[in-house]
Amino acid sequence: MFLSTAVLQYTAAAASDRGRKRPTNEDAFGFSVEDGVYLVCDGMGGAAAGEIASSIAVDEMLRLLTRRSEGDSRAASMPHLAEAAIDAANEAIFSRSQRNYKLNGMGTTLVGLLAEERRVWVLNIGDSRCYRLRNRRLEQITLDHSLVEEQVRLGRMTRSEALRSPLRNVITRALGTQSRITPDIFELEASPGDLFLLCSDGLTRELTDQLIESVLGTDLPLDGLCARLVEAAKKAGGNDNITCILVRASS
């Protein structure tokens, strides 16, 4: 009997753009293919606070999750490691905002992907998103922590009402705005050919899932796909900062 133990290889590319309307880019991203860590954060707060919150989150998470540790124990304890890193990032942002009144209330979304062989964990706080393209079909992995998404899930609002709602920017969970935060953690098994997209809402507000699916189905290298997504979002309005990371699993 032969058991396949083929190890998946991951490759990644990213792009981030200010968009066409905002004076600065408050999104931040970071990744380490070697450590299997991929992060997108969308900061919020007055003055430069959003930029500070999103970059603290990415720096702290990368620092804590890219420390090399023994493979088996790392996989076994990944959700625990992820929660500890999120706690530390939350504390770093929150304490910084408490020390400086100009930074009061700053926070950030966080969407992250952690890969260890075939096992993948997706972390989410806020309304940045993770999607998976498998067999040319796009599937949203994360659920937005937003007021309108919650209303839709409760059956009190339709999808199209949510898209037009003046409250569509209100998120119900953010990193760094309170002393404690609980992330969603989704555990998945990756297959060869899977393509994961992590992105800020500057992409998903401008492009429908169908359009994203058709772009990702194009036969282009990952950096070309990232550039095409950003260009499409800018062409559709570019009202917000746009960030995406693409992560491909292959055998």
Ligand code: CA
């Ligand atoms: Ca945004």
